[in-house]
Amino acid sequence: MKITTKINLLTTVWMLCILILINFVVYISFMKTTINMEEDTLFQKAGDIVNEINTKQSQSEIEDYLSEHSYIRIIEPRNKIVHEVTNDKILSKKIKGKYTKIKQAKTYLISEEHGEEQVLVVRVPINNGNQFKGSLEIGERLQGLETRKEILRAILIFCTIIAALLSLLGGRWLANMIMRPISNMIKTMEEIEKSGVPKTITIQNKAKDELQTLVKTFNRMIDRIQINMDKQKQFISDASHELKTPLTVIKSYANLLRRRGLENKDLADEAIKAIHSEATRIQKMTDTFLDLATLEKVNVLEIKEVNLVSLCKNILKQFKDVYRREITLHSDGFPIMISADELKIKQVIIILLDNAMKYSKDKIDVFLEKNQQHAIIRVKDYGIGIPEGEINNIFERFYRVDKARSRETGGSGLGLHIAKGIIKLHKGEINIKSKEGEGTEVVLFLPILE
Template sequence: MRLKSKIYLYTSVLFAALLAVVCISVYVLFQRMSVEDETQRIQAEAFLIAERVAGSSAQIAPDDLLRAYVPADGMLRVVRPEGTSLSAVTNGAGDAFTAETYAYHESVTSERLSAGGSGYIRVSVPVIWSDGEVRSVQISRSIADTEGRLAVLRTVLVVVSLLALIPAILASRVLSNRIVKPISALTGTMGDIRQSGKFRQIETGQKPGDELAEMERAFNEMIALLEANFARQERFVSDASHELKTPLTIIESYANLLRRRGKERPEVFDEAVGAILSESVRMRELTERLLQSARRPEADTLEMTETNLTASVRESAAAFSGAYGRRVNVRADDVVPVTTDTAKVRQLLFILLDNARKYSEDGIEVEVSGGSGIAARIRVIDRGVGIPEAELPKVFDRFYRVDSSRTRQTGGSGLGLSLAQDIAEALGVQIGIESQVGKGTMVTLAFPTLNLPRPTSDTRSGKTGLGRRSTRTDEHKSERKERS
């Protein structure tokens, strides 16, 4: 059974059951009150008749006495202790009780009887007769009027219940439709996504705060996350196929050359092995950067600590200089305090130093300044080929290269500055670049001060304002290419 039918059936049955309980309770309560009122009225009448009959029993014949007080819709009789009685007197309505076995009651009693399809109430009242004997005066009266009113009440309750079920059933249908609507929209959207392969979000119009609106929000957030992950996956596959094709082709070509001529010609062997090794190293670096670029930005857990930026930069520069044999000159204040993720800063600095190494032959300079309420800054300066002013807005785009032939010689993949921009955004650091052709390039990292909040995404997406040629762009984040 479908959920909509279940809700419709269960709510209808539940409302019908509640309505039946209410109607039965009303009827039982009204019946009890009506019978008790009728019994009290007959008891009062029985006390009055018993007093008068006992007081006149010595002067008037018993039959005439009872006939004078017999009710119009019942029976009157006097029962002796031994179980015998004077002649029962009726007006026709109580004839069914004349043949009954006499029952003597020493105290006031009342009971409900049924005869001939009608209901009666019998009240027994003990009295002292004229001869000093205690006898029981019994009055039986019909309660047909009360039963008639109860019958009318039963009919009214049944009719009202049936009439009330109609809007209840309609309300149940409306309720089931309203509850199932966002679920139907959800399943329909999932079916459309499965058939078309395109991500979509649902809009049910639910007011914020209820569970259905929460379900809609959670589904839309999940779809947005899946769409972003799918886009990253597609971008990774596209980037990998695009960038790995060239080194694989080179490796394959030199491997074929080795197989054909490597044994006879040592110079060919040395050239091929060197090229294969060089391309293998470049493939490894490219693969690492592709994997880092394809990760979810929120997957990186930042460990923000207060640290001395100068010490961190000096350690990173020394490690880089030892690895690549390039001189890195650090000019910095003794203490530049910042609150940041030290490991991410080192990763960011290595990317910038590696970029400077590839595009300059001279030494690399690193300047660190700031502290005491002033924003800390790191400047990485090289004296290399520089970047034309028209190319500066594109250097943070994925796989962008200012000079493709030069990039092939240096082993650049076009991912370094794009990855650096992502890391800087995660740290709340503003990144900017200034460059002149033939004179070199300066990349500046501006850290927030200790007493200021981290920059918002809007702040980070703007210009860095580092000079006339300084720029930082977000326009092409979906397919960024970079100079590396």
């Protein structure tokens, strides 16, 4: 069953339930109000008769108070009727007299040839001083009540049918209005499924409601998918371009060896060395691609307490031993504790130190600081620097300021992109300050462990 049909049926059923409840209340209220009005009239008449009896001490004139299809009785204790006047003998026969000491009213339902009919009976005590002499009973057919009931029922049924029809039409219009953007979304999704090209939904309704929010959210999702697809295409293109050069070199030297063999030892050594170098470069690039893919997984962090001071000391000692470069750690010596994945943070620091060594020949300074909220790592070199117009693009995949120099140093343009992704996973920030010809400073902000 379609959602529009469900909405239509539910609104109609709900409306009918409300109307039935309202009709029931109206019907009961009408009956009660009508009977109460008749009771008040009969009680007033009974009061006048009792006053006349007490004043004139006569029961002969009560016949003047008879209305159409009614009776008046005077009843003594033990339900003995001492006086009765009536213009409807059938009615007086069907309703038995009853003596009472209190004022009361009661309705009876009697059967007639043309159907059932209600009778209203009121009883009031007759007293003279403190001595009860009997009770007065007045009965009267409620002739117009059944007719009014039938008219009321017909009106209520007619109004209910009209309301149900209007509810069906209104529910259909409401369902179509609600489902229009959803239908457009389904249609757009089907078109995307067939064509494979992301498309957004045109917002026709300018009302600021949940449906417009749904459409805007869908459009934002499509925009992000389009951006990711563009990035994916760019990544494939850049990766293919990066792999093309070393593969071409390897293929060229392999063909050279195949044609000339190993007779020329110098040429063979040169070819083997070049093939090994380019294969190593491809291996490093593949490892970088794997790191990049790992970053896009949800659960990639193994969080634990990490002392940044100890971590940086170990990393710098390894770099000094391997590369024989002057790298100085500036710290007050006190532990700086963070909650992080130690291997990932180590990878970021290595990426920053590796870049600093590639693009500078002088010393490298590493500063460790902290404030109330963050641990701060600053890696500063005094090399070639980055042009001011290039800083905003430095974190893009495969982006390199000097492509020729990057090939000489073995750079792939993915290091800073990976570093930024790792820092983002740790809910931190990475900023770069650089001036061309003077050097570069990379600053990391990581949440401090309280």
